[in-house]
Amino acid sequence: MILAHLTKHWLARREQYSFASWMLCLARSLRVLAFYPQHRRLCRLDLVRNYVAAPPNDDLFHHLSHRDYLIKNLGTRARIACALHHYAFEDATFNTSYKYAVYRAGGLTLWQRSAGGSDFVIKLAMASRMNAEGDLTIAFEADGKCLHRLSFSWIAGSMAGVDSAMVPFVARNQGRWADSDAAFAAFEAAFPNNSPSFFCFAAMQGVAQAVGATQLVAIKGSCHPAFDAQDVKHFANAYDGFWKILGGVELPGPGYLVALPFYVKPLADMPRKHRKRAAIRRENWAEIGASTRLTLERKFKRAPTPSTHRAPLPETEPL
Template sequence: MIFAHLAKHWTARRGQPSPTSRLMSVLRSARVLLYWADHASLCQLDVVRNYVAAPSNDDVFHHLSHRDYLVKGLSARQRVQCVLSHYRFEETSFNAAYKQAVYASGGLALWQMEAAGSQFLIRLEMASRMNAEGDLTIALVADGKVLHRLSFSWVDGAIAGLQTGLVPLVARNQGRWTDSGEAFEAFENAFPNNSPSFFCFAAMQGVAGAVGMDQVAGVKCTAHPAYDPLDAKHFANAYDGFWKILGGVELPGDTWLISLPFYLKPLADMPSKHRK
């Protein structure tokens, strides 16, 4: 089973334009073989075997096939432990209906509403395997266009510098897609003085609360897998600045800690860059 997943991934990588990118992806994913027993255990989980490893997914082991995963600098061993923690929690906490919705049917609707002639939806779905910034995504959609995505994984608290058990670690906070201009205007008309990013984090709070968790960890901007020093201001606003607005506390390592329910001052008092 492991070899079959690797072969599928390596075959799919043939389509990458850069030979160097193809080679690096193959070499990184080959590290799966160094942790054979762990990945055999992973592949035996129903959520992985019957949902994550669907025919449309050619990168079951994206925690190793990418340069970084969740937090920049995690070792291969730490990544394996993170993905095991995440999917073991998914396996034992949720039923088949949840797995079908999240992993096979386009997402589980967490909230939906019609307002001002537009349709709004927040859904929980399997994260894209094109990046390694979390295994689940909370997406805010307006009239069929994604306005914001927040991606996370359930990880052991030690990875986030905490002494607790599992905690959701948010490693992607991204919005304002190039093709969403009209949809964003519809959102602003329906929900004046509100923000897609806060809608998504409110949903994250609800998901965490539903499984009895009262803390969320957020990656520091400089520890983000895609951090670019040339775009430091953007990353600081999207991550450290956002966690701080939520009442987050900066931890010594690579994360912020946001206690739930999160603190939220009036949006009118916030800089406009944090309302997008």
């Protein structure tokens, strides 16, 4: 079974990569065989066997086939531990309708609204196998154009240096695309003085709170898989700066600890002329969070809490 999945991945990537890149991909993914028992366990999960492995996904082991996964320079054993924890948690927590929507049907709608002739939607879906910045992705779209995206995985708290059996680890925070000008203008008209990044994070908060999480860990810019030392300012603003706005506290490891609900400045501490629009922004975020929680709670196999979900591998050292 495992060799068949690897072969499918190698054949698919041969058409997409240069020969040198393809050989690197092949060499990286061969590490799957060196940890055969762990990957056999992964492949036996209902979620992986019947949903993640379904077409068009041709990379079942993207935690090893990429140069980096979740965190720059993350070791092989830690990658496998993170992937196993994520899929075991998803498999144990959510029902078949969730699995089908998220992993096979293009995404589960968490929130949607029509305003000013435009349609806005936030979806939770399996992240693209072409990058390794999290196994799930939350995308905010306006008229079919993506304005923002957060990607994350469920990992053992010990892996991120926090005292929790499970913690959402956010590894991607990406803004608007080049072809989204019209969609962004529609967003600004419908939700003035707001930001797609906060819409996505409000949904991320709802996802975490739905399973009982009271905190999450978000990656430092310098630890991002795509970090470029020539572009330090961009990564610092997009990652570290954003997490700090949300009240994030820097950890010794690869991330920032963000308590939930995320920090917002008290309205009483704001200039009176700004309070009304700030209150409206927060109403939008609260609506998104509540819609997300309710949507996911309907998809539970059973009501989970972080204390009842243990890592599928023995405890590991902090990253």
